[in-house]
Amino acid sequence: MIAVGRGYAGRPPAARWIAALLFAIALPAPAAERIASLNLCLDQILLRWVPPQRIVSVTWLSAEAQYRNAPIPEHVALNRAQAEELIPLQPDLVLAGQFGAQRAAARLEEMGFRVVRIPDAYTLEQLQTQLGALEQALGPLPPLRARQQQLAELLAPARQKNPQAADVKHPTALILSANNITYGSGMLEHQLLTRAGFINLAAEQGIDQLGRVSLEQVIALQPDLLVFYGGAQDFAIAHLAERHPVLKRYIDSGRSYRLPEALGYCPALAAVDALEQLQQKRAELVQQP
Amino acid sequence: MRLNSYSRREPNLSNSHKFFFLLLACALPLALLAALASGPVKLDLWQAITSGWHSDNSDAVILWQLRLPRAALALLVGAALGMGGAAMQGMLRNPLAEPALLGVSSGAALAAILLLYYGAVSGEVALPLLAILGALLAVGSVWLLAGRGASATRLVLAGVAINAFLSALMALALNYAPSMFAMQEIVFWLLGSLANRGWDQVLLALPFMLVGAVMLVLSRNYLRALSLGESTAASLGFSGRRYPLLVLFGIAFAVGSSVAVAGTIGFIGLVVPHLMRPLVGQDPGRLLWASALAGALLLLLADILVLNTVGVQELRIGAVTAFIGAPFFFWLIVSGRREMSL
Structure with missing residues (x-):
């Protein structure tokens, strides 16, 4: 798996935290x-x-x-x-x-x-x-x-130390977005997966921002949950990977989830719902034999 | 009767030429093995092969569902482009004729883009059919614009004009397509790709490619007769529009269905017939299947190069074939100039 550039999703400069602090102390x-x-x-x-x-x-x-x-x-x-x-x-x-x-x-x-x-x-x-x-x-x-x-x-629950954390099952997940892009440890999408109790396989492979994952790697890594990203309603060659018949068994067995497109451009509107749905998906997967 | 007596005069292959063909035929399975062994995941190839088609083992799934269809598509598309190029050069009696260079592939790509991104018609079979129609219109336009037996200059001028116009229409269509990735995908349609392809694409294109190949093989004697000049061909009984149309439809079927599933891959149709011509004793009929064989091998080798190139972005197969084809094109021009000065 090859890590690609940080893209536009860079980490915040210190100035942003200072600005946020100033916001907090300013009078409304x-x-x-x-x-x-x-x-x-x-x-x-x-x-x-x-x-x-x-x-x-x-x-x-x-x-x-x-x-x-x-x-x-x-x-x-x-x-x-x-x-x-x-x-x-x-x-x-x-x-x-x-x-x-x-x-x-x-x-x-x-x-x-x-x-x-x-x-x-x-x-x-x-x-x-x-x-x-x-x-x-x-x-x-x-x-x-x-x-x-x-x-x-x-x-909140993720911050509390769970004494039985070792006993909790952590299914694996991998994001397959348009153009075979996947999301590594520095991304919001990774946080949603891990907070929902999944292990993000892209992060395990050492990807920290955006990375590329081929269909072969998806099959070889065998994630418990395959996560698509955004709507594939309009045709694009970029979405060809997720339409490949080799992924049919993931879709047929309900081991796939689609992150809403809005998460990409406006996480404020979509993150909470996506996290709840991922948690539900994890519960379903853990119950499966 | 006429055809038989004509085909009896087929030049025989010399022993050294036969040896070359044997070499070519042996190279194909070896290249196929190399293609199956190439990819981002390290496979135990033997175990994957013996696990069988239906195995759930991830190595077997990667081999049978991902690598094999991709290699099969490279072979089929390469064969179709090689054969299409040979037929085009034979019919137009011009060594510069090539499906991608003369706009045939662009015609097919434009039709595919209109269907895929604007989708007025639904159904999978419509895709190769429309691409074939686009290719047919483009090859027909070049043929009409340049005229049969046109000089190289006139033909290339007509082809370049139609190709430029169709490429501009492709860019325009993708510019207004309702997809976030539409502009980025111009690269795919202009340079082609075999990434993320499966058996569904192979099965979609295969029947139409076969129909195209049969049409071209049926017209082999016409192409042979045409190499002696149009009037000689007519005197041998190949007059009328039936045979030229058979070749045009054959090219459109072979190239159109390739473009529908793999985009525009250039230069295979130009280079391969030139490489094969000395081996088949300048016989345009035999050149068809020799070009199909060599086209399949060349595209598979190009794809092996793509698979083994490590980079952030996938190396486009059309870029690889252009790297092989463009220097060859230069050589063609230089040797042409040398002949003129003699």
Whole structure:
């Protein structure tokens, strides 16, 4: 198995932790009433957890069938991350991601708009930081608070020392994503697998970020659970591996699971559900003879 | 009767040529063994073979379900491309004719892309059928645009124009395809790949390849007669559109079904007939099966190279064949210039 570059999913610089700390000690701002977003994930969070009348604009991507969960309210303008699109809307809060649309965010800041950059999350700990930053920016929101609590509860048991840990069965799992990509020990997906009680075979092979795994290796490693990633509804040669007949026995015997596509671009929305489903899957596998 | 009397004049192979063919025939099983032994997982090959097809042993599964279909597909696609190239060079009487270079593969790939990514028609059989239709339209266009017996320049010009147009359409179609990976997949359709292929792809392409091969073999005497000139071919009874159409359909079936499952793999159809021509005594009929044999071997060897190349990204098989083919193409041009200056 060959480890590939860290990709965009790098570890956070120390500056991000300092920024998070500053968020924590800053006084909460008055709740924004005209919120705009320049980031797909933040769009999704706003559309799902914030009352629609408080949203003035989201990115055009959110209106695409691939990402849209519900119709976008009519009064919400779609932007292509250009500052000039947001100025006439006079938002009192502009949410931006850590990397994308930086030029537009900087221009809006120069013009006196309140721009808040929400850190990306590539681990469960970063996810908690991200939710904290969102609460700080948006003010108290019951669904957001509920998600934070869910996350904290799911993380808690793993922190406690379990005296019978040695007796607990740990089935093995391997992620086979598009283009034969697999996820190693430094990734959120690995954390979800291990917190659900699986041993991630990619991490066992020494992969720490993204790696490549061939179908031959999947068969040779014999994972108890084969984990696909994202929707394969649209045709792509990239998905050819998971359609190979050699994996049919995994699918037929129920020893496969599909991580939701949203986990890749917005873990805040998908991580908790995915973890619960993986835990359930593990329980089923352990019961099997 | 006419055909028999003509085929009786087939030149006989000399002993040294027979030896070369024997060598070629022996090299195939050896290359197959090398292909089955190549891969990221170390296998006990003998145990995997003796475990049998239905064994659940992971070595046996890797051998029978992953490595063997891939090698079989390399052999089939190589044979189809070699034979298609030989037929194309024979029919157009042009040493530069090649399915990938002249847009036939692009035609097939464009049709496959439209079906796979936009999917108006469902059903597995539609894929090779549409790719064959695309290949047929492309080869027909080149043939019409350049005219039969066209000069090398005119033919290559027509082929390059059609290939460029079809490649642009492929890029455009993939640009607007509703898939996150669509743009990245242009590389696959332009350079081909045998990765992650299984028996389903082999079985999908095989019948159409066989039909194409039968058509081409049936037209071998026409190709022989054509090598003496069009008017001689007509005087030998090969007049009318029946025979050219048989060759066109044969090429489209062989190349179209290959492209549908393995993408565009270039240069096999160009290089192989040139390598085999001296061995078969310039006989275009015999060149067909000799090119099929050598094409199969060459593509399998190229795939062994791909399998044994360690890299972050898979080495594309079309890049390997281009590395073999492009210098050969240079040699062809240089030797052509030398002949002209003599």
